[in-house]
Amino acid sequence: xxxxxxxxxxxxxxxxxxxxxxxxxxxxxxxxxxxxxxxxxxxxxxxxxxxxxxxxxxxxxxxxxxxxxxxxxxxxxxxxxxxxxxxxxxxxxxxxxxxxxxxxxxxxxxxxxxxxxxxxxxxxxxxxxxxxxxxxxxxxxxxxxxxxxxxxxxxxxxxxxxxxxxxxxxxxxxxxxxxxxxxxxxxxxxxxxxxxxxxxxxxxxxxxxxxxxxxxxxxxxxxxxxxxxxxxxxxxxxxxxxxxxxxxxxxxxxxxxxxxxxxxxxxxxxxxxxxxxxxxxxxxxxxxxxxxxxxxxxxxxxxxxxxxxxxxxxxxxxxxxxxxxxxxxxxxxxxxxxxxxxxxxxxxxxxxxxxxxxxxxxxxxxxxxxxxxxxxxxxxxxxxxxxxxxxxxxxxxxxxxxxxxxxxxxxxxxxxxxxxxxxxxxxxxxxxxxxxxxxxxxxxxxxxxxxxxxxxxxxxxxxxxxxxxx
Amino acid sequence: xxxxxxxxxxxxxxxxxxxxxxxxxxxxxxxxxxxxxxxxxxxxxxxxxxxxxxxxxxxxxxxxxxxxxxxxxxxxxxxxxxxxxxxxxxxxxxxxxxxxxxxxxxxxxxxxxxxxxxxxxxxxxxxxxxxxxxxxxxxxxxxxxxxxxxxxxxxxxxxxxxxxxxxxxxxxxxxxxxxxxxxxxxxxxxxxxxxxxxxxxxxxxxxxxxxxxxxxxxxxxxxxxxxxxxxxxxxxxxxxxxxxxxxxxxxxxxxxxxxxxxxxxxxxxxxxxxxxxxxxxxxxxxxxxxxxxxxxxxxxxxxxxxxxxxxxxxxxxxxxxxxxxxxxxxxxxxxxxxxxxxxxxxxxxxxxxxxxxxxxxxxxxxxxxxxxxxxxxxxxxxxxxxxxxxxx
Numbered sequence: 001x002x003x004x005x006x007x008x009x010x011x012x013x014x015x016x017x018x019x020x021x022x023x024x025x026x027x028x029x030x031x032x033x034x035x036x037x038x039x040x041x042x043x044x045x046x047x048x049x050x051x052x053x054x055x056x057x058x059x060x061x062x063x064x065x066x067x068x069x070x071x072x073x074x075x076x077x078x079x080x081x082x083x084x085x086x087x088x089x090x091x092x093x094x095x096x097x098x099x100x101x102x103x104x105x106x107x108x109x110x111x112x113x114x115x116x117x118x119x120x121x122x123x124x125x126x127x128x129x130x131x132x133x134x135x136x137x138x139x140x141x142x143x144x145x146x147x148x149x150x151x152x153x154x155x156x157x158x159x160x161x162x163x164x165x166x167x168x169x170x171x172x173x174x175x176x177x178x179x180x181x182x183x184x185x186x187x188x189x190x191x192x193x194x195x196x197x198x199x200x201x202x203x204x205x206x207x208x209x210x211x212x213x214x215x216x217x218x219x220x221x222x223x224x225x226x227x228x229x230x231x232x233x234x235x236x237x238x239x240x241x242x243x244x245x246x247x248x249x250x251x252x253x254x255x256x257x258x259x260x261x262x263x264x265x266x267x268x269x270x271x272x273x274x275x276x277x278x279x280x281x282x283x284x285x286x287x288x289x290x291x292x293x294x295x296x297x298x299x300x301x302x303x304x305x306x307x308x309x310x311x312x313x314x315x316x317x318x319x320x321x322x323x324x325x326x327x328x329x330x331x332x333x334x335x336x337x338x339x340x341x342x343x344x345x346x347x348x349x350x351x352x353x354x355x356x357x358x359x360x361x362x363x364x365x366x367x368x369x370x371x372x373x374x375x376x377x378x379x380x381x382x383x384x385x386x387x388x389x390x391x392x393x394x395x396x397x398x399x400x401x402x403x404x405x406x407x408x409x410x411x412x413x414x415x416x417x418x419x420x421x422x423x424x425x426x427x428x429x430x431x432x433x434x435x436x437x438x439x440x441x442x443x444x445x446x447x448x449x450x451x452x453x454x455x456x457x458x459x460x461x462x463x464x465x466x467x468x469x470x
Numbered sequence: 471x472x473x474x475x476x477x478x479x480x481x482x483x484x485x486x487x488x489x490x491x492x493x494x495x496x497x498x499x500x501x502x503x504x505x506x507x508x509x510x511x512x513x514x515x516x517x518x519x520x521x522x523x524x525x526x527x528x529x530x531x532x533x534x535x536x537x538x539x540x541x542x543x544x545x546x547x548x549x550x551x552x553x554x555x556x557x558x559x560x561x562x563x564x565x566x567x568x569x570x571x572x573x574x575x576x577x578x579x580x581x582x583x584x585x586x587x588x589x590x591x592x593x594x595x596x597x598x599x600x601x602x603x604x605x606x607x608x609x610x611x612x613x614x615x616x617x618x619x620x621x622x623x624x625x626x627x628x629x630x631x632x633x634x635x636x637x638x639x640x641x642x643x644x645x646x647x648x649x650x651x652x653x654x655x656x657x658x659x660x661x662x663x664x665x666x667x668x669x670x671x672x673x674x675x676x677x678x679x680x681x682x683x684x685x686x687x688x689x690x691x692x693x694x695x696x697x698x699x700x701x702x703x704x705x706x707x708x709x710x711x712x713x714x715x716x717x718x719x720x721x722x723x724x725x726x727x728x729x730x731x732x733x734x735x736x737x738x739x740x741x742x743x744x745x746x747x748x749x750x751x752x753x754x755x756x757x758x759x760x761x762x763x764x765x766x767x768x769x770x771x772x773x774x775x776x777x778x779x780x781x782x783x784x785x786x787x788x789x790x791x792x793x794x795x796x797x798x799x800x801x802x803x804x805x806x807x808x809x810x811x812x813x814x815x816x817x818x819x820x821x822x823x824x825x826x827x828x829x830x831x832x833x834x835x836x837x838x839x840x841x842x843x844x845x846x847x848x849x850x851x852x853x854x855x856x857x858x859x860x861x862x
Contacts, residue, residue, distance in 0.1 A: 193611075193612050194612050196612045197600035197605055197608050198600065199599045199600055199601070200494075200599075201602075202608075228609045231497050231498040231501050232501050234538065234539030237505055237515060237537075237538065237539075239498070254624050254627045255627050256624045256627060256677060256679070257623075258616070258676040259673075259674045259675060259677065260674070260681075263614065265614075272610075272614055272624070274628075274729050282729060282730050284609055284610050284615060284729060286613050286614065297627070297628070308612060312612070
């Protein structure tokens with residue numbers, strides 16, 4: 001350890017164990033903030049937004065989505081170009097020391113929320129934060145830095161506990177990431193995929209793909225659809241055809257996952273699927289956003305696009321965002337090993353920025369790409385409250401409106417950058433007493449696992465006698 | 471070439487217009503010409519069951535058959551050496567219809583040798599417009615489906631899903647082949663049997679195919695000498711009689727990628743071969759004492775038992791259990807070790823082993839082997855033989 005590092009450590013360690021003054025939110029829990037949050041997360045549970053439905057629901061009125069627990073006391077952005085630091089708070093003091101030592105980069109790595117009561121519009125949230133640890137210096141892919149862990153206890157204006165949060169961030173020195181120093185940068189151009197070849201009998205199909213249309217040959221006499229295209233209707237021998245644009249929806253008919261030999265043009269795991277389109281014909285394509293062990297024959301898929309060459313676009317297929325259940329799963333509906341339907345989420349600039357704003361997270365790395373680059377990131381990154389919110393929405397879509405979260409634990413790995421797609425997958429790992437169901441899940445993007453998480457959900461009891469009466 | 475006198479005939483002719491720029495693909499020209507020939511003869515094109523080509527034809531028979539909707543193609547051949555083969559296509563067709571190998575045979579040539587590929591340009595010619603056979607790979611290769619194992623993997627997953635077969639069921643084929651090979655001094659894997667556990671531990675090549683589901687690439691050669699019954703009598707060896715020989719291309723046939731049929735868990739071109747072999751030999755599954763089944767990939771062995779009627783569709787996993795396909799079982803297979811155990815000589819070594827079985831000279835001899843089934847490539851335009859120790 002260098003003298004500088006030793007000095008930093010000497011300054012940091014006395015802060016550990018410290019507890020700051022109670023921080024009281026400057027604004028109450030607001031219905032409009034809840035609505036904005038739900039809009040960004042595509043959360044459709046009426047118990048969060050619809051007064052009439054919520055009044056007759058299990059909570060007797062609108063409640064805030066549990067995943068918003070820590071956003072109501074987020075530090076307020078003050079004048080100037082940085083988020084204000086209240087150094088009475090031990091964790092803020094630690095962040096300041098780290099900033100001053102050059103560890104100006106920041107990413108959240110863990111958020112473990114546990115819920116004790118629902119928050120309702122009008123509630124004033126208060127938080128008491130304990131700094132529970134600052135790690136020794138670590139080298140990660142992002143850079144050299146320190147993990148800082150806090151525990152926060154939240155209460156409402158009546159002093160009733162509403163939940164707790166264990167939160168960990170990584171403060172790192174920009175420019176010290178492994179990929180910048182220790183590992184040679186491979187900047188050789190990536191080889192292209194095998195190039196499709198076509199002639200005038202199929203050119204219309206490939207032109208369609210360029211326009212994001214999946215065109216299927218239709219013989220005009222018989223109306224028969226054929227794929228891959230031919231020149232004559234195999235039944236009538238009529239040669240007059242046009243095409244229909246497929247809806248892009250289908251289901252998985254079969255698949256294989258090539259592993260050997262690996263071809264540099266492709267990412268692995270690679271899944272080649274045989275997709276049965278809802279129009280009734282099959283196409284060979286890639287299944288993206290899911291690993292081989294997450295595939296199920298018959299799973300619904302939708303088309304997406306890959307520009308594979310300067311002048312070639314390929315269709316690809318990915319899981320369809322599952323429909324939100326209109327009823328709620330009840331105890332007995334769920335068994336250990338049950339899989340949740342995979343759900344792709346497009347990570348757009350709009351989602352990253354509006355997610356940060358809707359969760360009151362004004363850190364510049366979530367909305368300012370120049371600032372993000374200055375801190376050693378390739379682009380803006382999704383904040384952890386948005387990642388948590390999206391995971392919670394997906395879990396709620398699966399379980400239904402009346403499911404109650406007991407906790408939500410999120411560990412972040414590979415960042416969510418604009419232009420990527422995160423696919424949620426998960427399965428039930430435990431079914432406990434009292435309807436508590438544990439789900440372990442992943443949010444996977446092109447770089448790896450963005451989220452590795454788990455949640456405990458409490459399901460309502462089913463109708464009397466519906467279960468176990470046989 | 472032997473063409474019977476006045477016993478066969480050309481009954482229809484068809485052509486496109488002749489130009490310096492057809493404006494159409496060679497595939498369309500071929501299809502038009504074939505339809506015109508059928509029209510001239512007044513024949514429903516789907517009754518065509520033979521195609522006779524000569525080399526440099528780039529509109530392969532399976533492409534034309536797919537367009538014509540031909541459900542059963544029982545004879546297909548390509549005579550080598552370009553233009554000199556023209557009349558030979560008619561000769562081959564004549565032999566086919568005379569012998570009953572096919573009822574109606576189309577012979578054709580179609581190309582754009584002026585507007586696409588300047589034929590007279592020799593090797594400098596550069597053609598920009600891919601022909602049907604080039605195009606056919608564009609539906610799979612850009613997605614990373616590039617090798618035979620990967621093509622087979624797509625069938626395997628569906629077969630497992632539909633019939634409840636498992637990777638272990640595939641593995642049982644490999645274990646039996648390697649057990650037979652272990653006893654065969656000529657086999658690459660002589661003395662090297664495998665266990666099902668070793669199969670299950672072998673690495674994934676293209677999920678669900680494992681390394682030990684795939685045959686090895688081999689160097690080697692196999693040749694076979696065929697003659698007439700009369701001439702056979704003057705030779706040293708007991709003949710392995712050809713009780714039946716047949717070819718098969720089924721509806722919507724592709725090379726290892728027939729993914730667009732209603733059901734992809736069967737091998738209907740094998741079924742067409744089976745139907746003809748049983749019919750022309752007068753034999754059936756119960757008459758076979760052994761079978762040499764093409765085994766480049768284990769998942770494509772299982773449906774062969776089903777197509778040849780040794781068991782019902784989807785039941786091969788039960789048929790192969792309990793030693794039934796080992797020497798001593800009900801239907802020993804691949805007694806040379808197959809392509810998984812002996813060598814991958816494109817199935818020609820399986821024919822040679824079939825001959826050894828009916829001669830009684832196999833290292834894994836099946837007691838009382840009189841009739842032996844031999845199959846060729848699975849998932850491709852294929853063929854089969856019934857060999858017998860009993861002459862006509």
